[in-house]
Amino acid sequence: MPKITYVHFDRTQDTVDVPVGTSVMRGAVSNDVDGIVAECGGNAQCGTCHVYVEPDWLPKLLPIQENEDEMLDGTFCERQPNSRLSCQLKVTEQFDGLVVHTPERQV
Known part of the structure; x- marks a missing residue:
């Protein structure tokens, strides 16, 4: 099972096993990782699962889709070039x- 590390704004970290086929957001929620609110449950409709992906990982991810791109423009903390919705x-x-x-805050 892939291990994913969530680095919090205060620099503490949680590394958890996340099952293949689930989302980075679901991995956080299922493991009580702070910093991922996920109000819409993973439908790319709220932006409360916003994360900043380590830049070296960006080329390894599927390209951002239009709905995710639009939602990232309205996140509470500023969008960065490495911003993604963890539900996607x-x-x-x-x-x-x-x-x-x-990010420092989601809402």
């Missing part, structure tokens, strides 16, 4: 070692 990042075996940073 479906875990594959290749995600082992993925590192994402949670």
